Amino acid sequence: MQTCEGIGYPGRMRIDDAPLPGIDDERVRQWEAEFEAAARRPLPIRLRYAFIRTYKPVLDDAAYRSFDTMADYRSWCEANLPTWLGYGRQV
C-alpha cells in the first residue's frame, strides 16, 4: 500500500484505497462510472466536453494581468473578485 504523504491536501492525508473522507460509497460509485465513461471517449471529445466559456465578472475584464508572487495573486482575488466565483479561501 502506497502512502500519499506527498500530497499537500491540508488535513486530508490518506492511504491509497482508504475511504475518501466524508464521501459515501454510493457517491464514489457514481464518480467511478463517470470516470469509466470518460475513459471510453477519445481525447478531442473529452476536451470538447470539458472546456466551457462563460463570462466571469472582473476576472474577464482585463486582457492581461501579472503578479510577482502567487500570494499577490491570491490577495488580489480575495480583494477584487465576487466571492461566488470561488477564487477566495472563504465563502
Place this chain on the structure above:
Amino acid sequence: MAARFDYAQAEEIRAAFARHGVRYLFLGKSGAILLGFPDTTQDADLFIEKTVANGRAVVAALRELGFALTEAQAAEIERGKDFVQLKNGPFDVDLVFAPDGIETFEGAWRRHVEVEGFPVCHLDDIIASKGAANRVRDRETLPRLLAFRDYWLRQRR
C-alpha cells in the same frame, strides 16, 4: 471574449511550444482533464519553467499563436513573474511560474505524464497544488479529484 479552448488549440500550443523548445507542463484542472478527469474548466493552466531562456521561448511561441503581447508584457513573462493571466489571444491561458504546492519545475518534470504528446503534471502534483491553493473552488473539486486519483492509479498498474 476569447473562444472556448479546444483540442485543436491544445495541439497548436504543443506544436508552437515544441518549435520554440518551451519547457512546460499542463497543470490544474486542464491537466487533470488531459489525464481523463471528467469535469469542466474555462482556461488552460501552464506551468512554465522559470528561466530567462524559457521565458523568451514562451513569448515567441505565444506571439506565433496570436497573443498580442506588448514589449512590457513580454519582458514580464521573460523575467518570470509567478503568475500571468492572458486573455489577449485566441484562447485564455494562465502561465504559472511558481505554483502553490509544487517545489520545483524539475521535480514536477521528473514525475510528469505524457498524454498524446501533451506534457502533463502528475495527478499528485495537480492535487498538491490545489490543496495548497485551498480556494473554495479547489475544496469543491478535491474529493472527486482524489477519487479520480484512485481510479487513475488502478488503471495504470
